[in-house]
Amino acid sequence: MEAVRRWARALARGAVPVGLGLLLWAAVGAGEQRRQETLKALPEVTAELLAQRRRHNELVMAALREAAETDENVARRPVPWRK
Template identity: 90%
Template sequence: MSARRWALALARGSVPVGLGLLLWAAVGAGEERRQETLKALPEVQAELGTRRRQNELIMAALREAAETDENVARRPVPWRK
């Protein structure tokens, strides 16, 4: 009798877990397709280019700050050499 109760409890517990896994897989696949579709849009490509350029400028500023002994944060606003 006890083994039967355990089997029933295990079956009842595994149903929600199985449904959750199925939903997770379905939503995950749709999200990947959505990301690929968004990457192909021209507006997104332009924004990615802008972000890439901004990251390059930040990395250049960090590189310069690492190479110098002065406090580059205290420079005047235009931040030109």
Template identity: 75%
Template sequence: MALDRRWPLALARGAVPVALGLLLWVAIAGGEQERQQTLKAQPGGDTASLTQRRRHNELIMAALREAAETDENVAQRRVPWRK
């Protein structure tokens, strides 16, 4: 059985997009360390801001949990409400 002349052309046509995608991935992934350093240098990346943000998220989740557990409309409560 002789090798069909279309096979090498089909393999090349299939390999070119894969090779292009691999080259683009390598080019983009090369700057990952620089991106991590940039993210660390942004304002709000320090420990105090992160703990404050976590506390804020905990309060929001507690309010959502309470709203899910009750039948009353918590959005209609008076503004200075406390648990």
């Protein structure tokens, strides 16, 4: 009987942090969805602005990709980068 009580206590001690983690994960996930919906509803978010952001992200990713493929310090290049 004592072993059953110890197992129950150990199970409860393990389940409490897992339950709290799941609760926090659900709360953060719902907040993220709400944030995404709010950002989409902003009046200053236009197709042109999104295209500019997308292009900027593509340029940043291209620079990171190039930096990963070369041994040269690409951060020390002159500002108008040339490939």
